[in-house]
Every structure is written in structure tokens, then in C-alpha cells.
Amino acid sequence: MRKTYHGSCHCGAIHFEADIDIRANTYRCNCSICSRNRFWPAIVAPGAFRLLSGQSDLTKYLFNTKRHEHYFCKHCGVRPFGIGRTPEGHQIYGVNLGCLDDVAPKELAEAPILYVDGQHDNWSAAPLVTSYL
Template identity: 50%
Template sequence: MKKTYHGSCHCGAVRFAAEIDLTAPSLRCNCSYCLKVRCWASQVPPTAFHLLAGEADLNAYRFGAGRERHYFCRHCGVRPFGHGDSARSGPFIGISVNCLDDASVAELAQVPITFIDGRHDEWDTPPQETRHL
């Protein structure tokens, strides 16, 4: 069930609201970037995302094909969300689940996780090992 959640970076300069279904699978990827930042994302369509504050406080990082923009707060370094356009799912906003301020611990503990083998560009296949993700 979709619900509006609010989230932020650590220092609070960047704040957002998003309609998210936390009963839908979230994503954990093993690509070189996601592995280093321990990405845990819930994807939503761009229409379900609203940046409330901090646009000028954001910097973006791109790598590889550059299809995704990984945003981070230039003050505290936290990555609250990213933007991408996937051939599989179209345009999306990837919300950092751990940046949701009003999701309860019980809600977060129940979020299903789909593991993705981004390291080998096998986007529909989980990696052989996931315990470190």
C-alpha cells in the first residue's frame, strides 16, 4: 500500500516527500558504486517524488554509462535519492530507504529486498552471494 513518507539527509538541508509502497520489493545491488555505499533503494516514478528543500545543497555523481544521477548533500554527504532511466522500468527516483524519517523500525524490517547483479549487468538475476549487501 502506498503511503507518503518524508525523508532527509543527515543535516536536514535536503528534504523530500515520496509516495512509496514499502510492501513492494526494494533493491540492493552489487555494482561497484552500490556496493561501496551499501545502497538500499525503493524505486518510485518521478511523479511520486517531491523535493521539499535543498535543491541548491545537492551535488550529483555519475559513472559508467551515466544513466543514473546519484545525489548527495554537499554538507553532510548523505545520499537521500537518485534519478535514473532504465530500459526495464523507465524513468525512476531511487529513494534511499534508510533516509526515510517517518518509516517505523517495524515497517523497515518488513521491506522485501530484491538483490540485483549489477556488477555483471545481470539486472534480472541476483548475485550468487548477497550476505555482504
Template identity: 45%
Template sequence: MIQTRHGSCHCGAVRFSCDIDLAPAGQRSPPLRPGDWYASTLRCNCSFCRKTRMWKNHVPAEAFRLLQGADHLSHYRFGEGSIDHTFCKRCGVYAFVSASEPAMGGDFYCVNIACLDDVSEEEYAAAPIRYEDGAHDDWGHPPAIIGYL
């Protein structure tokens, strides 16, 4: 079910909260927006997610709140520049990204769920994962090999 969770970078300079559902299938609330992006956590093999080890969960912009540390964020954009990748300037942790995509309902955040501070090991283990083949721009299908993701 959807719960308010709190997250941070490693040093604590950047803190946020979000309304997110990490429950396994059969225990989940209806997603806040339609689409597979909001119905599961995601692991991707694109060059960026693979190098940062991003374990993401999309949340609508209205379900995300930056609580502190806007001045500690560094921004990185590549490719078309439509995704704002943010990092803590002090510790370098990549806690979330923001973007806007009409097909995804407009403004959203991808929270790195590994940065959530109030999730138990059991909740992480039970969280559903959908795999994306971003390396081949085939976002709707898993890559042939997922064991390293």
C-alpha cells in the same frame, strides 16, 4: 500499501517526500508502474551500491517531490552518465538518484529508503528485498552471495 513518506539527508538540508510501498508481499498495493523495479526494495552488489550501501526503491518521477535543498545537492555521474547520483554537499548523505529509462516507464527516482524519516524498525524489517547482481550486469538475478548486502 502506498504511503507518502518523508526523507532527508543527515543534516536536514535536503528534504523530500515520495509515494512508496514498503509493505511485505501480500499486503502491497499494485505498483505505480509495471516491472520488478517498482515491486520491491532492492539491494545491489554493483561497485556503486556496494560502496554507498544503497538500499533502494524505485518510484516514478511523479511520485517524488524534492521539498528543499536543491542548492545543497552535489551531482555525480559515471559510466554512461545516465544516472544522476545526488549527495548533500554539507553532510555527504546519498538520499536518492534520478534517471530516465524507457524500459522502466521513463523518468524515475531511486530513493535510499534508509533516508526515510517516518519508517519504523518493524516496517524496515518487513520490507521485501530483491537482490540484483549489478557487478555482473545481471540485474534480473541475485548474486551468488547476498549476506553482505
């Protein structure tokens, strides 16, 4: 069941809300950027994400295939969300669960995690080792 959550970056310059089913899969990826900053997203459709404030405070970072847009607050450096494309070309938003202001720790503890091998652009398989993610 989807619920509307509110989130922000660390300094509060960026605020958003997103309709997320935390009981659906959340993701951990071993690509170079996700593993370095411990990005833990829930994936939502574009209509389920709303940036409420801070558009001008965001910095976009692209690398590798440039298929995924990584957004950071230019003040505090926190990555509240990203915009990507599925292998079929559909736009998706990755909402960083660590940036949700009103999620209960119990909800996070019970969230199922799907591990993906982004390091090898293999989004349908888990990497061989996941314990560090």
C-alpha cells in the same frame, strides 16, 4: 499500498517526500557505488517523488554508463535519492530507505528485498553472493 513518507539527509539541508509501497520490492545492488555506501532504495515513478528543499545543496555524480544520477548532499555526504533509467528507458527514482524520517523499524524489517547484479549491468538477476549487501 502506497504511503507518503518524508525524508532528509543527515544535516537537514535536503528534504523530500515520496509515495512508497514498502511492501513492494526494495532493492540491494552490488554495483561499485551501492555496495560501498549501502544504498537501499525503493523505486518510485517520477510523480511519486517531491524534492521539498535543498536543490542547491545536492551534488550529482555520474559514472560507468552515466545512465543513473547519484545525488549526494554536498554538506554531509548522504545520498538520499537517485534518478535512473530502466533498461527500457523509463525514468525512475530510487529513494534511500535509510533517509526516511517517519518509517517504522518494523516496516523496514518486513520490506522485501530484491537483489540485483548491477556490477554486471544485469538488473534481472541476483548476484551469486548477496549476504554482504
